[in-house]
Amino acid sequence: MYEFDWSSIPGALPFLWEGMKVTLKITLTAIGVGIVWGTLLAMMRLSSHRVLGWLAAGYVNLFRSIPLVMVLLWFFLIVPRFLEHVFGWPPGGDTRLASAMIGFALFESAYYSEIIRAGIQSVPKGQVGAAYALGMTYGQAMRLVVLPQAFRNMVPLLLTQAIILFQDTSLVYVSALADFFGVAYKVGDRDGRIVELLLFAGAVYFVICYAASMLVRYFRRKVNA
Amino acid sequence: MSYAWHWEVFLQPAGSGETTYLGWILAGFETTIALSLLAWVMALLLGGLMGVLRTVPNRALSGLAATYVELFRNVPLLVQLFSWYFILPELLPPAWGNAVKQMNPFLQQFLAAFLCLGFFTSARVCEQVRSGIESLPRGQRNAGLALGLTLPQTYRHVLLPMAFRLIVPPLTSEFLNTFKNSAVASTIGLLELAAQGRQLVDYTAQPYESFIVITLLYMLINIVVMTAMRWLELRVRVPGYIGSK
Numbered sequence A: 001m002y003e004f005d006w007s008s009i010p011g012a013l014p015f016l017w018e019g020m021k022v023t024l025k026i027t028l029t030a031i032g033v034g035i036v037w038g039t040l041l042a043m044m045r046l047s048s049h050r051v052l053g054w055l056a057a058g059y060v061n062l063f064r065s066i067p068l069v070m071v072l073l074w075f076f077l078i079v080p081r082f083l084e085h086v087f088g089w090p091p092g093g094d095t096r097l098a099s100a101m102i103g104f105a106l107f108e109s110a111y112y113s114e115i116i117r118a119g120i121q122s123v124p125k126g127q128v129g130a131a132y133a134l135g136m137t138y139g140q141a142m143r144l145v146v147l148p149q150a151f152r153n154m155v156p157l158l159l160t161q162a163i164i165l166f167q168d169t170s171l172v173y174v175s176a177l178a179d180f181f182g183v184a185y186k187v188g189d190r191d192g193r194i195v196e197l198l199l200f201a202g203a204v205y206f207v208i209c210y211a212a213s214m215l216v217r218y219f220r221r222k223v224n225a
Numbered sequence B: 001m002s003y004a005w006h007w008e009v010f011l012q013p014a015g016s017g018e019t020t021y022l023g024w025i026l027a028g029f030e031t032t033i034a035l036s037l038l039a040w041v042m043a044l045l046l047g048g049l050m051g052v053l054r055t056v057p058n059r060a061l062s063g064l065a066a067t068y069v070e071l072f073r074n075v076p077l078l079v080q081l082f083s084w085y086f087i088l089p090e091l092l093p094p095a096w097g098n099a100v101k102q103m104n105p106f107l108q109q110f111l112a113a114f115l116c117l118g119f120f121t122s123a124r125v126c127e128q129v130r131s132g133i134e135s136l137p138r139g140q141r142n143a144g145l146a147l148g149l150t151l152p153q154t155y156r157h158v159l160l161p162m163a164f165r166l167i168v169p170p171l172t173s174e175f176l177n178t179f180k181n182s183a184v185a186s187t188i189g190l191l192e193l194a195a196q197g198r199q200l201v202d203y204t205a206q207p208y209e210s211f212i213v214i215t216l217l218y219m220l221i222n223i224v225v226m227t228a229m230r231w232l233e234l235r236v237r238v239p240g241y242i243g244s245k
Helices: A008-046 A050-065 A068-087 A096-121 A125-133 A138-175 A180-191 A194-224 B007-011 B021-055 B059-073 B077-091 B094-101 B105-135 B138-146 B151-166 B168-188 B193-204 B207-236
Strands: none
Touching (some): A008 A050, A008 A096, A008 A138, A008 A180, A008 A194, A050 A096, A050 B207, A068 A096, A068 A138, A068 B193, A068 B207, A096 A138, A125 A138, A180 A194, A180 B077, A194 B059, A194 B077, B007 B207, B021 B059, B021 B105, B021 B151, B021 B168, B021 B193, B059 B105, B077 B094, B077 B168, B094 B105, B105 B151, B105 B168, B138 B151, B151 B168
């Protein structure tokens, strides 16, 4: 039988915390940018301007048909090279964290925009009509009437997407960036204790995501009430 | 920009010369397809079973299925993959564990990726099946039971045929996710499509061509699956529901 030995975990906690900070940095950036850019994309898609609609649809469908791993590899391997080529950036800088943040933000925007689009469409048409009747411009109607209601309905879905995103940040492993999972794996590899470190990392992710999904359930009851 | 495009690079001999770079891409493509399809079959069967358990009038069974779903949904795919690959052989009885470790590396990676994707996706299929069953009017279950069908017969002949027809659209997106998630298997060294793309960048010095081709292949898979599932959706739609004519 396998003999467990958890002794390498206490000493590794400071490193694991540093890794968790990287994980959170990527997650929060992607949520922030994803919601803002996703809202713009959703508004473009719903606008009566054809070309804007096509552009947004193309963007969303492109990102949704490619595996996240491929998107990350593009941003780690190809985009930095391209920028060096075109703008003559000095090669060799460590752009991995920036690449990860930008890659995740652009990728998640596509998913957020679909959630937000559905949210905007769930607002009754009469609301927009009423806003226009009151003399509001398109921007005012969106900002003051439609989006606040849409976002209120979307809170559970946006949060669920954030949980998925938080889990997916572990995929920065493909660039050997030291996020929480990357650190756990490295420590396990160094000490020959991969089994324990993987179980520990899995447990930490589970506790955080399970707690967050409880919060989703709470919001869902509140929205439906 | 001074980049020399060389699309003919794919026809050059690769590695030890037995095949071309195109051969590598196709081998990766086949692995991606085989892995995803096998995992999808497992996910449908296991997810269907778990989805049924989620809805049976037995606290212990539905609780078990609920725990199963929470476990696979709240741990990142990558952690699950590494667990199947690194932890499983250690926790199996020594004889089995050693047998796994002595398999050829490709099989070892493929097996871990298959189990990982199969279980991960099954938890998601389970939730879709559950919502499909729960969306049916309660009268359907009661009518089946009133006709003298046993509970398993009611599921087999009344509830599941309806539920599966109703959840074709969400299952389509889970099916697509299975193909996309299979790219994660590149992290344990399985030479599927994404891993071949990475390898091509290292070997050919033509990174743009390599990545463009690999990305297009993923998009191709997407289009084919969506088209096939839309056809299926039309074939099996239930008359009288929104979404059917």
